[in-house]
Amino acid sequence: MEALYQTVKQRKRPEDVAEMILTLLEGELTQDEKRMLEKAAQGSLKKHFYAYTSMAQDFFKPIGAEKQVKKTVELFRLNNANTIDADDPVAVEAFIQEISPMIYKDMGKNHYLNDRLNKMQRQAEGMDISKRQYNKLFRRLRFMEKKLRKMNRMAQKSEYEQVAKHGLAHRLSYEEFIKDKYTACFIAYYTTRCNLRSEFTISGQQRPYDEIADMLYKKCTREQSVHQILRNHIFRKDVSAIVNTPNYKAISYVYPDPKVLAHLSDVEKGELLGQWTSVLQEIAEFLAQLWEENTINRTTMVVKRGNDSSTWNHTAGAWNKARDAWMNLIYALGLEFILDQMCFGKVLRLMAADVVAWHYRAGGKLDPNTEVWSKIPLPWEVFREKEICTRSLVKEACHNAGLDAEQSGWIAPRPHGVVAFRPTPELVHGVSVGSPFLASILRKHGYFSGKGLKKVEIEAG
Structure with missing residues (x-):
């Protein structure tokens, strides 16, 4: 369990975590569950002869003093x-x-x-x-x-x-993580799915909640499909022997979905809302600082020379993740009337000009979310109470942009489905490369970085 807990703070591949879960739950999985986990685990580093990936297995750590x-x-x-x-x-x-x-x-x-x-x-x-x-x-x-x-x-x-990437998962204590084994397995796997790197594509990024995450969630919450219930009845399988108490509080740190929050007490939801509100406040101040330091074209959100796009995009992603959790909790507590007074919007990421050009050549057009973002007050100005942005204002902006304000997550919890598992690609600055060895060489020379190639001296063997 200690090794599994460490993956929550790292950036392991889902395939490697699936391998760990197979070992941890040996003898406790149905054939269907085992088969599903093996689909991912067959791509684990342990089962490859080169047994390594060129992608960092940890998040960036600041250099000390x-x-x-x-x-x-x-x-x-x-x-x-x-x-x-x-x-x-x-x-x-x-x-x-x-x-x-x-x-x-x-x-x-x-x-x-x-x-x-x-x-x-x-x-x-x-x-x-x-x-x-x-x-x-x-x-x-x-x-x-x-x-x-x-x-x-x-x-x-x-x-x-x-x-x-993963909300507050890295703040989850070991004591809370190990309270329920099946919950721990879901958290670990889903967190690694959330941590997937962005790909250089116009077809959208992988969604974290895949079929394996869904299976692990149902296992830890004892949710069964009609097929599973009939199968257990036919084969007289004693599912009551599997004793587990879902730790919804721990799950909410990484997956604050309405169906999870419904199992928390009002006190627990209130504490979580307080945490996320504090996170939003901190991010709002940092975003305001970045906005002043960078010259950003708000109507297109195409990155320009001199923009610190990496920092902006990470911070924008953090704001949107925190905002989604905050929105879910507002509705879970029946406090959605707050949105009639204060409804801060999303923050759009900066896009590389070549990705935008590719998108237009493929017949696409400006993301309607960008239009909404450009028409309503800046979120940090709303959070600071310098500007007023209400639910009706956001709803009108979404309507004008051709978006459903609720389904797109601007004024209500954003729904999601279950996607099929897809193997983790070996990426070099978002570009998929088949070989980890080749990927490490390309990264070392600065390919796909957008900053020009590096001169690397080759050491004689």
Whole structure:
């Protein structure tokens, strides 16, 4: 179970998680269930002779401040370098707060002309160091604060990349995860499906809720089809021997579907709504910052040179994921009247110009969701209460764009179906490549990155 839990925080392929579930549930699966899992597991790395993938198995992790902390400890002549978690922004901030008073500096006051102490001020504070040494320490603390700001921004980007894919799954505790084995299997598999990378295509991305996820959900919730009930009756199969209590609270972290939320108490739904509202607030502030930093064509959402499209798209994805969960909870609690006063919209991702051109050549046109997004107030302005956006306003914009406001998820929980399992493609910047070895070579040289090819020196064997 520990290994299965770790996959929730990683980026394993669904095939590899299916292999783990087969082992974990050995002897507890029906023939149909086993056959379905084997369909995915046959593509696991364990069953391939090369046994590796060129795609990263973990989410992006921010680079810590280990080197910077060690240098600071050396300059300030401290002896606690090994006690500081240099990968944790909170610990790094506490470290800066602790040592700044040593030169009578307040954190955040970094102006080289206005915030440094002059000779008389240093003497008054009893500082027996040279001006050169004082300046060196001041610059070091200023540099550490700059590094901390970068760490915080990278941590935000990493967090939103995960939220965009699988909601709050990575925040699920191990104790909550292992309460029910079948629930754990569903969460692990569905999370890996959510974590699939985007493909370079105009036909839409893979939907995460496939036939295997549906089977695992029904198994953990004891939902059976008429066919299964008749089969169990005919063969006198004792399904009562399978004792499991669905952990709907844990499921809601990654799959806050109305049918899941219906099993939560109002208190649990309220707590979850509070979490998602806080997430929305944090994302709204970051989106506002990105909007100011980038020049984005809101009417087309085609990326332009200089746009930080990766950060924007991860953050937009996180907003939409959080908004979907928030919307589901609003309806589950019977609070949809809130939408008549505040109904913030979705945030559209930036699209590569070549994908848009491909779409038009294939007979397509501008996504109607883009038209809705461009006609209503910016979501973060609504969240900040600087603009007003109501359900009727969004509904009118959807109608004008030819969209069903409810079915498209603009003013109501978005419905979904069950899709067939499809093997995970080996991708290089969204482009499918048959061989992991070839994919690693192409990625190393910068193919399909949109940034030009890299010159890579080949080492002699």
